[in-house]
Structure formats: C-alpha cells, structure tokens
Amino acid sequence: xxxxxxxxxxxxxxxxxxxxxxxxxxxxxxxxxxxxxxxxxxxxxxxxxxxxxxxxxxxxxxxxxxxxxxxxxxxxxxxxxxxxxxxxxxxxxxxxxxxxxxxxxxxxxxxxxxxxxxxxxxxxxxxxxxxxxxxxxxxxxxxxxxxxxxxxxxxxxxxxxxxxxxxxxxxxxxxxxxxxxxxxxxxxxxxxxxxxxxxxxxxxxxxxxxxxxxxxxxxxxxxxxxxxxxxxxxxxxxxxxxxxxxxxxxxxxxxxxxxxxxxxxxxxxxxxxxxxxxxxxxxxxxxxxxxxxxxxxxxxxxxxxxxxxxxxxxxxxxxxxxxxxxxxxxxxxxx
Amino acid sequence: xxxxxxxxxxxxxxxxxxxxxxxxxxxxxxxxxxxxxxxxxxxxxxxxxxxxxxxxxxxxxxxxxxxxxxxxxxxxxxxxxxxxxxxxxxxxxxxxxxxxxxxxxxxxxxxxxxxxxxxxxxxxxxxxxxxxxxxxxxxxxxxxxxxxxxxxxxxxxxxxxxxxxxxxxxxxxxxxxxxxxxxxxxxxxxxxxxxxxxxxxxxxxxxxxxxxxxxxxxxxxxxxxxxxxxxxxxxxxxxxxxxxxxxxxxxx
Amino acid sequence: xxxxxxxxxxxxxxxxxxxxxxxxxxxxxxxxxxxxxxxxxxxxxxxxxxxxxxxxxxxxxxxxxxxxxxxxxxxxxxxxxxxxxxxxxxxxxxxxxxxxxxxxxxxxxxxxxxxxxxxxxxxxxxxxxxxxxxxxxxxxxxxxxxxxxxxxxxxxxxxxxxxxxxxxxxxxxxxxxxxxxxxxxxxxxxxxxxxxxxxxxxxxxxxxxxxxxxxxxxxxxxxxxxxxxxxxxxxxxxxxxxxxxxxxxxxxxxxxxxxxxxxxxxxxxxxxxxxxxxxxxxxxxxxxxxxx
Numbered sequence: 001x002x003x004x005x006x007x008x009x010x011x012x013x014x015x016x017x018x019x020x021x022x023x024x025x026x027x028x029x030x031x032x033x034x035x036x037x038x039x040x041x042x043x044x045x046x047x048x049x050x051x052x053x054x055x056x057x058x059x060x061x062x063x064x065x066x067x068x069x070x071x072x073x074x075x076x077x078x079x080x081x082x083x084x085x086x087x088x089x090x091x092x093x094x095x096x097x098x099x100x101x102x103x104x105x106x107x108x109x110x111x112x113x114x115x116x117x118x119x120x121x122x123x124x125x126x127x128x129x130x131x132x133x134x135x136x137x138x139x140x141x142x143x144x145x146x147x148x149x150x151x152x153x154x155x156x157x158x159x160x161x162x163x164x165x166x167x168x169x170x171x172x173x174x175x176x177x178x179x180x181x182x183x184x185x186x187x188x189x190x191x192x193x194x195x196x197x198x199x200x201x202x203x204x205x206x207x208x209x210x211x212x213x214x215x216x217x218x219x220x221x222x223x224x225x226x227x228x229x230x231x232x233x234x235x236x237x238x239x240x241x242x243x244x245x246x247x248x249x250x251x252x253x254x255x256x257x258x259x260x261x262x263x264x265x266x267x268x269x270x271x272x273x274x275x276x277x278x279x280x281x282x283x284x285x286x287x288x289x290x291x292x293x294x295x296x297x298x299x300x301x302x303x304x305x306x307x308x309x310x311x312x313x314x315x316x317x318x319x320x321x322x323x324x325x326x327x328x329x330x331x332x333x334x335x
Numbered sequence: 336x337x338x339x340x341x342x343x344x345x346x347x348x349x350x351x352x353x354x355x356x357x358x359x360x361x362x363x364x365x366x367x368x369x370x371x372x373x374x375x376x377x378x379x380x381x382x383x384x385x386x387x388x389x390x391x392x393x394x395x396x397x398x399x400x401x402x403x404x405x406x407x408x409x410x411x412x413x414x415x416x417x418x419x420x421x422x423x424x425x426x427x428x429x430x431x432x433x434x435x436x437x438x439x440x441x442x443x444x445x446x447x448x449x450x451x452x453x454x455x456x457x458x459x460x461x462x463x464x465x466x467x468x469x470x471x472x473x474x475x476x477x478x479x480x481x482x483x484x485x486x487x488x489x490x491x492x493x494x495x496x497x498x499x500x501x502x503x504x505x506x507x508x509x510x511x512x513x514x515x516x517x518x519x520x521x522x523x524x525x526x527x528x529x530x531x532x533x534x535x536x537x538x539x540x541x542x543x544x545x546x547x548x549x550x551x552x553x554x555x556x557x558x559x560x561x562x563x564x565x566x567x568x569x570x571x572x573x574x575x576x577x578x579x580x581x582x583x584x585x586x587x
Numbered sequence: 588x589x590x591x592x593x594x595x596x597x598x599x600x601x602x603x604x605x606x607x608x609x610x611x612x613x614x615x616x617x618x619x620x621x622x623x624x625x626x627x628x629x630x631x632x633x634x635x636x637x638x639x640x641x642x643x644x645x646x647x648x649x650x651x652x653x654x655x656x657x658x659x660x661x662x663x664x665x666x667x668x669x670x671x672x673x674x675x676x677x678x679x680x681x682x683x684x685x686x687x688x689x690x691x692x693x694x695x696x697x698x699x700x701x702x703x704x705x706x707x708x709x710x711x712x713x714x715x716x717x718x719x720x721x722x723x724x725x726x727x728x729x730x731x732x733x734x735x736x737x738x739x740x741x742x743x744x745x746x747x748x749x750x751x752x753x754x755x756x757x758x759x760x761x762x763x764x765x766x767x768x769x770x771x772x773x774x775x776x777x778x779x780x781x782x783x784x785x786x787x788x789x790x791x792x793x794x795x796x797x798x799x800x801x802x803x804x805x806x807x808x809x810x811x812x813x814x815x816x817x818x819x820x821x822x823x824x825x826x827x828x829x830x831x832x833x834x835x836x837x838x839x840x841x842x843x844x845x846x847x848x849x850x851x852x853x854x855x856x857x858x859x860x861x862x863x864x865x866x867x868x869x870x871x872x873x874x875x876x877x878x879x
Contacts, residue, residue, distance in 0.1 A: 063680065119864050125679065126622055127867050130818055133811070134856035141853040177450045184449030184456065185435075185442045185463075192425050192436045199423035202385060203437040204411035204503045213446075243811070247687055254684050259427075287695040293688035298673045301681035307427055 008313040015312055020168055027164060037164050038232075043272045044164075044171040045228050050252045050264040051178045052221030057250065058259035058307075059182060060214040061194030062121075063129035066136030067222055067249050070109045072241035073139060074223025075230040076149050078105030079158045082231065086159055098161040098231060102170070105227030106220045113219020114212060121211040136246055143238035154237035155230075162232040170228065174221060179261055181217070190214045191259075255296060257303030262310035267303070336363045337396075338539050339384065339415065339507050344393030346379050346563075353379045355563040356393070359541075361507065366533055366540045368554035370547075370574075372583055376563040377543045378420055381509055384541075385417045386410045398506065412440060414506035418496040418513060420543070426485035430476060430495050433484050434467040437502035441466075470498045473535075474528065490521045494528075501532065508532075510542040514549050522546060526553050551575065559583065589721045594844045595837075600728045600797065602836020603735035607790035608813035609820070609828035610742065611783035617759040617823035618779045620679060624686040625666060626787055627810020628693035633659045633788025634708070634795040634805065635701060641709050648711045652734075655792055656785040663784025664777045672773070697803035705802040708795040731793045738786060739829055745782075746825060755779055759823065808852070812839070815859045821869030830870060 023040065026032040032040075049071060056064040078101035085097055120131050144152045181187045189210045192200040201207045230236055248271075256267030278285050296303070339361040346354040354376040361367060369377050382388040384395060386407040395402050402410050416437070425433050442463055444455045471477055474494040479487055484495060493513060500508060513529070514522045526549055533540050544550045550557060551571045559567040559574060561583040567574055574580055608630050615623045637655040640646045646654065670689050674682045715726045746752035754775045757765040766772055794809060795801045816835040820827025835855055842851040868874060 063683070120860075123863060123867055126683075126822075127818070127863055129622075129683075130815070131860050131863050134815075134860045137856050138853045138860075141850065141856075145849050180450045180452055181446070184446070185439060185444070185460075186446050186449055188428070188432060188436060189439060191428065195425035195427060196423045198387070199419065199425065200436065201407040202387070202411070202417055202419070202423075203499060204408050204416070204439055205436065206406070206408045243807075251684065251687065254680070258680075284695075284699070286691060287699065290688045290691035290695065294670055294685050294692065297677075297681045297685040297688065298670070301674070301677055301684075 004313075008311065011313045011316065016172055023164060023168065039273060039276050041162060041164055041167050041232055043269055044167045045225050045232070046249075046252065046268040046272045047171055047265050048174050048225040048228070049222060049249050050256065050268040051175060051261055052218045052225060053249050053253050054256075054259065054261060054264045055178065055181070055190070055214050055218040055221070057253050058257075058261075058264070059187060059190045059194065060211060061258070062211075063125065063250075064132050064215070064218065065129045065243075065246050065250055066132030066134075066139075067218070068241040068243070068245040069132075069136030069139035070113060070219040070222035071226035071229065071245075072143060072236075072238070073112050073219075074105035074109040074226030075236050075241075076143060076155065076226075077108035077223070078102060078227030079155055079230040079236060080149065081105075082159060082161070083157065094159075094161050095166060097159070098166065101161070101231060102224050102227045105230075106223040109223025109226065110216050110220030113216040113222075117212045117215030117219075121208065121215060133243055133246070136241075137243060140238050140241050143241070150236070152238065154235055156235050158230050158234045158236065160231060160234045162228055167228055167232070170224075174224065175261070175265065178221070182261065186210070186213065194259075251293060255293070255303050257305035257307060259307040260303065260305035260309055263303055263305035266305075266310065337361065338363050338398055339541070340396045341380075341384065342394045342396075344380070344383055344390040344395060346376070346383055346388055347391040353563050354383065354390075354560075357560070357563070357565060359384075359558070361539050361541060363506075364533065364537065364539055366529070366553055366555050367542070368550040368557040369541060369543045369560065370545070370550055370557060371560040371566075375560045375583075377560060378511055379563075380560070381417060381511055381543065384509065385415060411437075411503050411505070414504075415509065416500040416503050416505040416507075417509040418493075418500050418511055420511040420515070422492050422496055424484040424487075424492055424495060424499075427483060429481045429483055430471060430487065430491075430498075431464070431467050431480040433495055434470055434499050434502045435463055437499045438463050438467055440503065467502060470501055471495075473532065474498050489516055490518075493517065494525075497528075497532075501536065504536075505538060507539045507541065510540065510544075512543055512545065514544060514546045517546075519548075522549055525549070529553055590844065593722050594840050596722065596724055596728060597844075598837035598840035599732050599833065600836070601840055602833035603732045604790050604793050604797065604832075605809070605813045605816050605836050606739065606829045606832025607735050607786045607793070608809060609816040609832040610739070610825060611787035611790075612814050613817040613820070613822055613825055613828035614755070614779050614783040616817070617825075618755060618776055619671070619675070619682075621671060621682045621686060622814065623671075623783075624683070624810075625689040625693055626783070627806030627813070628690050628697070629659055629663055629784045629787040629806075630791035630794065630810060630813075631697060631801075631803065631806035632662065632693065633784075633791030634801045635697065635706075636788070637711075637792040637795065638706050638708055638801050641711050651711055652789060652792060656788045659788035659791075660781040660785045663780040663787075667777060667780040672776075694803055694807075701803060703803060705800040708799055708801050710796070712796060727796060731797065734789065734793065738789065742782065742786070742825065751775065751778055812852075812855060815855060819859060819862050819869055821872035824869070824871050827869055827871040 027037060049067065053064060053067045056062055081104045082097055082101040116135050120128060123131060143149060149155045189205045192205060193207050193210060197207055252267045252271050253264050256263030275285055337360050339359065341357060341359040343356040343358060344354065345352065345356055357380055369380065371377055379388065383390045386402065386405050389404055397410065397413050397415055400413060402413065425436060442459050444459055448455050468477065468480060471480055476491060476494060476498065479491055484492065487495065497510065497513060514525055517525060529540060530553060554571060557569065557571055557574045558565055559580050566579045566583055567577045611626050611629065612623060615621055633655045636658050637651050640651040640654050666689055670685050671682060674685055712727045712730050717724045746755060754770045757768065757770055758772055758775045762772060812835055813832065816831035817828045819834060820831030838858060839851050839855055842854045
C-alpha cells in the first residue's frame with residue numbers, strides 16, 4: 001500500500017471514529033433527544049439504500065426505479081424471521097437476532113433480485129425502468145393482500161432491535177464493502193458494462209452475468225436496509241414501499257452523482273435531514289424539493305460529485321494549503 | 336495450422352444479404368488484410384467472427400472449435416479479440432483500467448475476497464497492474480496510464496484499443512480500421528507496432544483497413560470483398576493489379 | 588353473458604380514457620424520447636380546471652371541455668419550454684429526472700392551491716340510462732367513448748394529412764434531417780406538447796366525470812397505467828397508444844369484475860412485464876438493431 005493511500009485510510013478512520021464519539025456523547029448526555037436520534041438512524045438506513053441503489057444506477061448505469069420493492073421484501077422477510085425467533089423463546093442476545101434477521105432479509109431480497117433481474121436485464125434504459133416499477137408495484141400489492149404479514153393494515157409488534165450504535169457501525173461496514181466492491185475486478189467489470197456494453201462483452205466480460213450480479217447485490221443490500229428499517233420502526237406497512245419511495249431513493253443517488261458513493265452518502269444525509277428540519281414548512285417542502293431537482297438537472301445534471309468521490313484527505317489538504325498560502329502573502333514569493 | 340476458419344458464412348438482415356458465403360482460412364502467425372469499398376460487409380464479417388452476430392448460414396472454427404452461437408465473451412476466452420471501427424473505449428475509466436478489463440480472466444479472486452480485500456486480492460491486483468502497465472509500455476503509453484480514456488488524444492485512444500485487445504492474451508487479433516484518422520507518422524509507427532506484437536506475442540492478425548499504404552506495407556495476404564462477396568484473394572502485388580479489385584474501387 | 592357485455596362496455600369506457608392519456612405520453616416520447624412523468628399531472632390539472640369552469644363559472648359543457656383543453660395545452664407548452672427544452676441535448680436520464688421533478692412540483696402545487704380534500708365533479712353530461720337488452724349503458728359512457736374516438740380520429744387525420752402532422756412524424760424519425768429539411772423543430776415539439784396535453788386534459792375531465800372525485804394525486808396511478816398502455820401498444824406509435832389504452836382498460840375492468848379488485852393493478856403490471864420481456868417494442872412496434 002502506498003503512502004498516500006495509508007494516509008487517506010488513517011484520516012478516514014479517525015473521522016469515522018470521531019463522528020461516532022460525537023454522537024455517542026450527544027446521546028449519552030441526552031443532548032440529542034429521541035426525535036433526533038430517530039432522524040440519525042433513518043439517515044443511516046437511507047445511506048445504505050442509496051449506496052445499494054448506486055450499484056445498479058451508478059456502477060451499472062441502469063435506471064432501477066423499483067428499489068423500494070427489495071427493501072420491502074427484506075423488511076418483511078427479516079421481520080417474519082425475527083418474530084418467529086422471538087416467539088420460539090430461544091434466549092439469543094438482541095444483536096445476534098438482528099444480524100441473523102439482516103442476513104435473512106438480505107438473502108431473500110437478493111434471491112428476488114436474481115429472479116427479477118435475470119429476465120429483466122435483457123431490456124435497456126427506459127424499458128428497464130418501467131419493468132422495475134412494475135415489479136415493485138406487484139410486490140407492494142402482494143403485501144397488501146398477504147394476510148400472514150398483516151395485509152394492508154400492516155405488520156405490528158416487530159421487536160425494536162436497532163439503536164443508533166449498532167446501526168451506525170453496520171452502515172459503516174456496508175459502506176466499506178460497497179466501496180471495496182467498486183474497486184475490485186467485479187466492480188470494474190460492472191462499470192465497464194455501463195461505459196460500453198458491446199465493448200465490455202468484446203473484452204471478455206460475461207455481461208449478462210455481471211448485470212444480474214449487480215442487480216442482485218443491490219437487492220441484497222436493499223434487503224438489509226429493509227431489515228434495519230423494520231427493526232427500527234417496529235411496524236411495516238405496504239403503502240410505505242411504493243413507487244414514490246423508489247423515486248425518492250433514485251433522486252438521492254442522482255443528486256449525489258451516479259457512480260459516486262460519497263455523493264450518495266452526502267446526498268442521503270442532506271435529503272433525509274433537511275426535510276425533517278423543515279417540517280414546519282412541510283407544505284412547501286416538497287414543492288421546493290421538486291424545484292431544486294429541476295434546477296439541478298438543468299444546471300448540474302451530473303449531480304454534486306459526478307462520478308468522482310469526495311476525498312476527505314484531499315479536502316483537508318486543500319484547506320491546509322490555502323492557509324499556508326494566506327500565511328505567506330507578506331512579500332513572499334508564490335511558488 | 337489453421338487457427339481461424341470460416342466456411343461459407345452468410346449474414347442476412349431480413350431481405351438484405353450483407354455477407355454472402357464468405358470463406359476464410361487463417362494460419363498461425365499470418366498477417367492478413369481484409370479490404371473492400373465502404374459497405375462491402377467487412378465489419379459484418381468481423382462481427383460474425385467475434386460472436387456479435389450469429390451467421391444465418393455457415394460454420395466458424397477457432398482453434399478447431401466451433402464458435403457459432405457462442406457469446407462474444409466466450410470467444411474471447413477461446414483466444415480471439417478485436418478492436419472497433421468507431422473506437423469503443425470505456426471513457427470514464429483510465430487507460431490502465433481499460434486494459435485491466437480485458438485482463439479480467441487472469442484475475443482469480445471472487446467477490447467476497449474482493450470486498451474483504453484478502454491477500455489474494457492484493458497480490459492479484461498488483462500482478463494485474465504490472466502486466467497491464469507492460470502492455471501500455473509497448474505502445475509507449477505509460478505516461479497516460481492514469482488518464483481517463485475520454486481525455487486521451489485520438490491516436491492514443493486507437494492504440495489503447497489495441498493494447499486492451501491484447502490483454503486477454505488472444506491467439507487471433509482482429510483490428511477494425513486501426514489506422515483510421517491517423518497521420519502518416521502515426522500510421523508508420525502503427526505498422527511497426529503491429530509487426531512487433533505479431534512477433535512478440537506469437538499471434539495471428541486479421542485487419543480491416545482503408546489505408547492502402549498500411550495494407551500493402553504489412554499484410555502478407557489480402558482478401559478483397561465487395562457487396563458481401565469475396566472478389567479476390569492473394570499477395571499485395573497480385574491484388575494491386577487485379578482488374579476486379581480496381582473495378583470495385585474505381586467503378587467501370 | 589350479460590355481465591361480460593356490461594364489463595365490456597365499462598372496459599371500453601375506461602380504456603378510451605386511458606387511450607387519450609396514453610397518446611400524450613407516446614407523442615412526447617416519439618418526438619423527444621422523453622417519458623413525460625408529468626403527464627399524469629396534466630391530466631389532473633385538466634380535471635381541476637374543468638371543475639372550476641363547471642362550478643365557479645357555470646360554463647356549458649362544450650366550454651368546460653374546451654377551456655380545460657386549451658389551458659392545459661398552454662401549460663404543457665410552457666412546461667416544455669421551461670423545463671425540458673434546456674435539456675434537449677442532455678443525457679436521457681437528466682431529462683427523465685426533470686420530468687419527475689415537474690411531476691412532483693405540479694402535484695404539490697395542486698395540493699397547496701386546491702387543498703388535499705377531494706372535490707366532487709358535477710355531472711356535466713346528461714344522465715340517461717339506455718337499455719340494450721339487459722345491459723345498461725349510460726349516456727355518460729357513450730359520450731366518453733364517443734368523444735375519445737372522435738378526437739382520436741381527428742388526431743390520426745391531423746398526423747397523416749397536415750403539414751404539421753408530417754413535421755411531427757419527421758422530427759420523430761430523425762430530428763437532424765428534419766432541421767435540414769427546413770422544419771422548425773422547436774415549434775413542432777411545442778405543438779406536440781400542446782396536442783398531447785389537450786388530449787390528456789380531456790382524459791382528465793372524462794376520468795373525473797366517471798370517477799367523480801378530483802384530488803391532487805389523482806393523476807399518479809392513471810398516468811402510470813396510461814404510460815404502461817403506451818408502452819404496451821408500442822411507445823412512440825400513436826395507434827399503439829390507442830390500442831394499448833383499450834387493452835389496459837379491458838384488462839383492468841375484467842380483472843376487477845371476475846378476479847379481484849385488489850389484484851387488478853398487479854395484473855396490469857404483470858401484463859406490462861410479460862409484453863416487455865417478449866416484445867419490448869410493444870405490440871405495434873418494430874425491431875431495431877444497434878449498429879456495432
């Protein structure tokens with residue numbers, strides 16, 4: 001590992017740990033009340049949703065407009081599992097139940113990602129987008145009609161296993177995994193398909209296999225996000241997982257920059273926190289939100305970060321450099 | 336030893352016959368040119384040979400294995416790779432990343448090992464970087480390794496396409512108009528490079544070109560097609576003086 | 588049998604409304620390759636303006652329809668000019684997101700202006716029930732189907748026989764060539780939006796008469812279904828939108844009558860998926876290859 005990379009890793013690690021300690025302090029000293037902690041937890045979940053969607057929308061470059069469907073599958077599957085586990089009376093620590101529920105939610109969602117992706121990914125662009133909407137709506141309507149999980153009235157009584165502390169670190173781990181995925185041979189293969197599918201196939205990449213892989217992975221992580229959502233809200237309702245929610249997640253990724261993971265993180269934070277802060281203006285909130293969307297697309301369509309990543313290390317260095325230049329403007333030479 | 340053979344391959348698009356019973360026998364290490372007027376069907380032939388199109392009729396054998404109905408990526412694994420007439424690079428990837436895509440099959444770690452960055456990941460990424468840099472160096476592109484493909488000058492982009500095609504370790508390399516848009520200096524350099532890689536990598540080269548200086552200069556054998564049919568085949572000298580060829584290019 | 592025929596009529600009714608809305612989607616997609624997500628909101632505002640014309644201004648029926656169609660035409664053209672034209676040469680995705688933005692904006696605008704509580708659309712058409720054997724056909728249904736067919740035929744003639752119609756077809760096929768032929772592309776596109784929006788508005792009015800309520804999010808599901816109809820018939824192909832609209836209307840009605848109300852939407856989506864997987868260009872669409 002070269003020196004620059006080591007430096008970056010160190011800076012990022014310190015930043016993450018410090019961030020956690022700040023939140024830890026705020027929560028312990030009750031400076032942050034439950035309402036704000038709730039926002040923080042939802043932000044973490046939305047970060048996971050945005051990053052998972054970025055695998056398909058950003059890395060693969062396909063319009064996946066049905067992400068809420070996979071979140072729903074993960075939510076309901078994990079909730080059913082944990083409720084069964086809890087009622088069986090097995091004395092397992094909460095964290096274990098959560099992890100198992102997450103894995104179940106992820107795997108079930110991933111399997112559906114595979115099943116849906118395999119036929120669907122033969123389509124491109126707009127057509128793919130519509131079909132994903134179709135599948136997502138079918139999933140939602142299924143849960144409205146599926147008695148065992150409460151139907152339209154919803155699923156109540158899910159144990160609240162999620163708190164800020166575990167969700168923070170789970171989010172960090174998932175963020176890291178998706179990052180490393182992007183910089184691995186599989187990530188490169190997926191990105192090459194986005195760049196030029198025909199050339200990718202001609203360079204030896206089994207494109208169909210990788211498209212389905214990207215889709216399944218996105219679904220898997222969406223399922224984990226859904227599991228976390230279920231075990232935080234303690235209550236699931238099919239109407240929450242509609243087309244509009246898919247669009248919201250898609251917009252988060254686009255505004256952050258398709259293909260930029262840091263963009264997704266920052267965008268998810270801003271677009272989850274800001275609306276909550278502006279709740280008093282909730283009438284105008286969505287109006288302003290949609291205007292911002294339109295203006296962004298006209299003036300900066302690539303999103304905040306485009307395809308590149310925000311580097312904390314580079315940012316800090318640029319701040320230091322600027323300070324140094326300021327300090328040496330007294331007759332000194334500008335080198 | 337025949338590395339690539341096509342027997343009577345035909346390509347029909349609805350009522351239009353783009354390629355009509357084309358035959359090809361490529362022996363190991365040959366440097367063969369495929370020429371003909373625009374629209375003659377040359378790229379269509381390439382597309383059939385690389386699995387992009389499935390021929391309406393005929394048989395194609397690569398290293399004695401039938402490759403009809405095989406996907407392009409499978410054909411790459413079997414040892415054939417190509418470049419494109421209208422450069423198809425991965426624009427938002429760097430030059431070295433472009434090459435690494437084709438090096439894909441020589442990297443072994445699975446997704447989990449990649450995500451958790453095991454030792455296997457680091458070792459193989461290091462090797463991939465080294466091998467791909469070596470390929471770029473052959474084309475004197477070392478300094479462009481970390482430049483995004485879309486920011487490369489045109490001539491470098493063409494060379495990168497070839498470097499990428501070599502990364503999959505092909506036995507047969509198919510170049511589609513590699514000298515298009517190049518000036519005489521670049522073309523001369525390209526001619527040398529093609530010779531060099533043919534010898535160094537022990538490969539067979541089939542190229543489509545309009546630049547006659549390059550074709551006559553390096554091809555040992557030339558096939559001429561017009562309206563989807565082969566109208567002449569022979570050495571550069573034979574082709575230069577062939578009345579059918581002259582008629583095809585200049586009309587009656 | 589009677590139930591079937593009755594549902595057939597219902598299906599035609601709903602189908603003709605979907606067809607009108609679907610035409611708007613397909614015309615816009617055909618000419619600028621954009622899925623105008625905001626079209627459902629055009630339909631919704633069309634219903635609201637008709638409501639205002641009928642209640643606050645007490646206008647006669649023809650004026651209600653005409654005023655709604657004309658106003659939405661103007662609004663549709665304005666939206667294209669402000670939000671879509673700047674992105675004419677941008678990647679498809681940006682334009683799509685903008686369309687989503689416009690859709691959200693219009694929904695929330697309606698929410699603020701008209702408030703969320705549904706308005707009741709007055710009966711602007713004469714209400715008589717005709718009996719054909721044992722089947723009931725209301726005059727409203729007849730008028731709905733009649734008006735829809737009338738405007739569809741009118742549109743078909745317009746596209747095929749007029750200069751502007753030919754221009755629209757030319758720009759859909761090849762924008763650059765059309766420019767070289769001296770066609771004013773901007774004006775043609777604006778005209779497309781005007782016509783599409785007018786038809787969408789009409790669809791909105793007829794929808795609100797059939798389903799009585801007018802509310803800000805009323806355009807979301809019908810919009811989605813009409814879009815599916817356009818894709819089903821072959822996106823970009825106007826007869827396709829008409830065909831798709833009727834098919835979706837039929838499927839929805841029959842499913843609700845014979846299977847289940849709650850699964851009706853799911854079946855519509857399932858049909859969409861099946862069609863797209865086996866014939867993505869739609870029923871009337873052609874196959875195109877990408878040149879390598």
